Amino acid sequence: MTMPYSPSRAVYEGNDAATRFPFGFKVWDASQLVVTLTSPDGATTEASGWTADIGASGGEIVYRHEAAPLPAGWKLAVTRNMPFTQEVNLVSASRFDPQVIEDALDQATAERQQVKEMLVRAVILPATSSETPQDVVQAVYAARDEAQNAGSAAQAAKTAAGQSAAQAAASAAGASAAIAAATATAVTAATAQADRAQSAANAAEAAAEAAADDARQAVAAEIGKASSEADRAQSEADRAQMEANRAQSLANVGPADADKLGFVKIGKGIAVTEEGTISVTPIDVATPEKAGIVKPGTGTIITGEGELSVSYWDAFPPFVPIPVWGVKFGGSDGRRAIMPGETSAREDWILCDGGNNGKGDAVPNLTGRALLGASISYVAGTTGGSANHNHTVSGSVGATTLTTEQLAYHAHYYTGVYERYTGDSGGFLEYLATGATTGAAGANYAHTHSLSAATNTVTNLMPYYALNFVIKII
Structure with a gap:
């Protein structure tokens, strides 16, 4: 409530x-x-x-x-x-009883209301005042006492004057006519003295009233200041009530999970003191055996907001040729890379053109070349290959009919068979064989075979997109 x-x-x-x-x-x-x-x-x-x-x-x-x-x-x-x-x-990471929080806030509010009520009745001095409240009260009391004393003195003087006048009048009534003038003179003097005493009493009374007015104004001013302080205390009370409402809301939040906000239990290395201060156990530098603080390496920085930022060209490892789209060149020898999006040449990045790296060595010459994995047949650092190649033609021709003159000079041997009848009626038929050679033919004339073919220079290149290779040197 x-x-x-x-x-x-x-x-x-x-x-x-x-x-x-x-x-x-x-x-x-x-x-x-x-x-x-x-x-x-x-x-x-x-x-x-x-x-x-x-x-x-x-x-x-x-x-x-x-x-x-x-x-x-x-x-x-x-x-x-x-x-x-x-x-x-209230213990961290535990459930809070809303009624306990409510009672504590109500009692704190009651304390402020008590202080406000007392401030309304208090004398509050300006922040620049060197006086104490006791000094002001004593000054007011002194002014009051002085006014009362002045009034009492004036009243006493007035009474004394009246008594003197009465005595003078009584003396005049009982005196002789001879001293009537003297009596009149005495009465006049007494009356004048009474008037002066009355004037003094009036002045003292006016001074007392003025002192009382000053005291009332001073007290009214202090009361106004006290009221302002009371209003400020009320504002603080309202703010405390808002905090109480917020605490009540927090009391109903519960533990945090992946889907909603809430209370979080303090983990390892983090503690909360009785005063509510969070303390963190210092973390040593990381080693291969344990986790710890890691210092950003080359090309990596941590911004003031704790964000890890990487400078890619600074973080890239050296001695690795890479093709870069949009790179330009300048710097000390016109061969230093101006990376995309930058305006200054990086002296540690150089074109792979076979030239000097500025440290006594030559960089790889990758102009017009593609990379090939090294092997026994292709030793690292060697070059070869060609953008073009030629064809050699070889093969056989078709059949050619030779004339007799184009044949080698030669003859053919053959065997002939014929019949011979022997005897008369009792005779028989005899077959005989004989060999012979044909006439020679051929004149060993030469002959030719015709072959027609054409070759040209052919490119070895696959479809390509040319980029400049650059390499980081240290």
């Missing part, structure tokens, strides 16, 4: 009848109350022997003065007497 502002004081005047005195501000125990008595002569003391009936937002004091109701002319005041202590201990 909320706790609206209520004055932390209830004042009553005795009437010879009342013994119960209600109050409308919240307290939690009778020890948080003070009952004060002021007698008719202005003496103030703390009352004793009273009891209290306490309710939800106030209560009632039961008091009898010397076994009787409070007499007329006496005053009784009931005020708060908060202990100004904080007994609630």
Whole structure:
């Protein structure tokens, strides 16, 4: 529940009848109350022997003065007497009881309301004042006493003057006519003295009124300042109430998870002190055996906002040729790379053109070349290959019919068979064979075979896109 502002004081005047005195501000125990008595002569003391009936937002004091109701002319005041202590201990990562938080905030608000009520009755000096409140009070009392003394002196002078005039008049009535003139003179002098005394009394009374007005104005100014301070205290109370409402909201939040915000349990290496301060165990530099702080390396920096930023060209490893789109060149020898998006040449990045790297060595010459993985047949660092190649033609021709003259000179041997009849009627048929050679032919004339073919230079290149190769040197 909320706790609206209520004055932390209830004042009553005795009437010879009342013994119960209600109050409308919240307290939690009778020890948080003070009952004060002021007698008719202005003496103030703390009352004793009273009891209290306490309710939800106030209560009632039961008091009898010397076994009787409070007499007329006496005053009784009931005020708060908060202990100004904080007994609630909230442990981190645990559930908070909203009622405990509510009671603590209400008691803190009651303390501020008590202070505000006291400030309304207090003398508050400007921040630049060198006086103390006691000095101001004593000065007001001194002015009051001086005015009272001046008034008393004027009244005494007036009374003395009146008595002198009466005595003079009595003397004049009983004196002879001879001294009538003297008596008249005395009366006139006494009257003048009385008038002067009256004037002095009036002046003293005016001075007393002026001093009283100054005192009232000073007190009114201090009361105005006290009211301002009270308003500021009320603003602080309102702000505290807002914080209480926020604390109430937080009390219902619960633990955080992947889908919603909430309370987070402190992990390893982090602790919360009793005062609510978060402390972190220092982390050493990381090693291969344990985690720790890591220092950013070459090309990596951490911004003021804690963001890790990488400079790609600074972080890239050296001695690795890479093709870069949009690179330009300048620098000390016109061969230093101006990377895309930059305006200055990087002296540690150089074109792979076979030239000097500025450190006594030559960079690889990758102009017009593609990279080939090294092997036994292709030793690292060697070059070869060609952009073009030629074709060699070889093969056989078709059949050619030779003339007799084109044949080698030669002859063919053959065997002939014929019949021969022997005897008369008793004879028989005989077959005989004989060999012979044909006439020679051929003149060994030469002959030719015709072959027609054409070759040309052919490119070896696949479809390509040319980029400049650059390499980082150290």
